[in-house]
Amino acid sequence: MDMTHLLKKSPLACAIGACLLMSVAPAMAADGDVEQRIQSLEQEIQSLKSQVSQGGSSAGAPVKAAKSSSLTFGGYLKADYRNVSGDLAYQDYWRGNNPGEKDTNHTGFNVKETRLNSTYTNGDVKAFVEMDFYGGDGNEVATNSTNPRLRHAFIQYKNWMVGQYWSTFTPAMTFPDALDFGGPIVAEVFVRQPQIRYTIGGFSIALENPETWGDGQVDGNSAGGGASGVDADEAFPDVVATYKFGGDWGSIQVGALVRQIDSDTNAGGAADDELSETTVAANIGGLIKIGSKDDLRFQVNVGESGRYVGAGMVGDIVVDPDTGDLEVEETVAANVSYRHFWNADWRSTVYYGIAQTDVTELERAHAGVNLIRQLTPDLSVGVEVGNFAVNDDNGTDADSNYFQMSWKYNL
Numbered sequence: 547m548d549m550t551h552l553l554k555k556s557p558l559a560c561a562i563g564a565c566l567l568m569s570v571a572p573a574m575a576a577d578g579d580v581e582q583r584i585q586s587l588e589q590e591i592q593s594l595k596s597q598v599s600q601g602g603s604s605a606g607a608p609v610k611a612a613k614s615s616s617l618t619f620g621g622y623l624k625a626d627y628r629n630v631s632g633d634l635a636y637q638d639y640w641r642g643n644n645p646g647e648k649d650t651n652h653t654g655f656n657v658k659e660t661r662l663n664s665t666y667t668n669g670d671v672k673a674f675v676e677m678d679f680y681g682g683d684g685n686e687v688a689t690n691s692t693n694p695r696l697r698h699a700f701i702q703y704k705n706w707m708v709g710q711y712w713s714t715f716t717p718a719m720t721f722p723d724a725l726d727f728g729g730p731i732v733a734e735v736f737v738r739q740p741q742i743r744y745t746i747g748g749f750s751i752a753l754e755n756p757e758t759w760g761d762g763q764v765d766g767n768s769a770g771g772g773a774s775g776v777d778a779d780e781a782f783p784d785v786v787a788t789y790k791f792g793g794d795w796g797s798i799q800v801g802a803l804v805r806q807i808d809s810d811t812n813a814g815g816a817a818d819d820e821l822s823e824t825t826v827a828a829n830i831g832g833l834i835k836i837g838s839k840d841d842l843r844f845q846v847n848v849g850e851s852g853r854y855v856g857a858g859m860v861g862d863i864v865v866d867p868d869t870g871d872l873e874v875e876e877t878v879a880a881n882v883s884y885r886h887f888w889n890a891d892w893r894s895t896v897y898y899g900i901a902q903t904d905v906t907e908l909e910r911a912h913a914g915v916n917l918i919r920q921l922t923p924d925l926s927v928g929v930e931v932g933n934f935a936v937n938d939d940n941g942t943d944a945d946s947n948y949f950q951m952s953w954k955y956n957l
Contacts, residue, residue: 642857716734798830
């Protein structure tokens with residue numbers, strides 16, 4: 547076999563050949579022809595080394611770069627101790643529903659907020675999936691098992707995002723640093739759903755999953771949502787458009803929601819009565835930085851928001867208590883929170899949210915304040931006290947206080 551050909555085919559062969567030549571060269575030094583061949587081969591080796599170091603190959607073809615891809619895992623583990631006392635029934639966290647009047651002094655432990663996620667990126671493509679464990683209550687007698695629940699699952703390619711994520715109408719940066727899951731959900735746009743979203747700069751527009759919740763069946767499910775009162779006959783997707791802008795001072799998002807509300811059930815009239823209406827709602831939310839680390843967060847929502855506000859506070863369609871007719875409900879909701887860092891290890895957040903409806907005259911409010919210690923960069927422990935109140939025109943006027951202690955470890 548031609549040695550020169552072998553050396554050209556493989557840089558490894560070059561290195562081996564160089565070692566062999568160096569070992570036999572002294573014994574053959576007297577032979578001038580051999581010396582010439584050695585010098586020629588050494589030049590070949592140097593030339594091949596130069597090609598390899600410059601990213602080329604011995605055959606002259608460029609070396610292809612590997613694709614940039616990664617798979618990462620994240621989330622956090624969270625353990626909660628919670629005591630609720632007062633006139634409203636216990637819940638693991640407060641949302642916009644009416645828990646029901648009940649003389650309550652209940653303590654609960656849970657780890658349901660724990661969440662796990664994974665992110666896969668490959669060039670311009672990103673895929674994300676996340677779950678927590680609020681899918682169902684466990685048996686406290688023995689195992690305290692809970693079911694996984696899908697939170698997010700989406701694919702992102704350049705300006706496009708398709709899948710389930712926070713509704714484009716949700717200004718997620720306004721959620722406070724609270725121990726109670728979500729803080730004042732009663733006054734927040736709090737919806738995760740499948741969608742097709744396009745974003746360019748600060749502008750986003752999306753077609754999102756439609757759902758008319760209600761059909762007059764108000765308070766059909768105290769947990770908010772579920773099969774009761776759901777109309778599965780929507781023909782058009784919800785349309786959301788938002789614009790987000792910001793700077794060193796923080797960020798603000800303004801948004802509009804347009805959707806078609808449809809009903810084929812009239813709980814208070816003839817069976818063939820129907821309600822079909824195009825509805826509009828608007829939202830503004832922001833995070834304003836104060837000083838080096840503190841921040842002020844706020845959110846204001848007005849219009850025919852229905853299921854988009856409060857995670858089950860009121861249906862999209864309700865029965866007017868005065869006339870018995872079906873009406874599209876209107877909601878006004880607002881919340882504000884302030885986070886203060888006492889030092890590098892200690893911080894506090896105080897927050898308040900309130901929501902009111904027009905037709906059914908519901909009112910819900912949630913206030914809280916906490917103190918959190920950052921034990922390590924990833925581990926924190928905190929305590930929170932607060933109050934949740936229901937003051938509805940239908941006769942419910944009650945509230946409960948709560949105390950919560952939480953441990954959270956970021957993965």
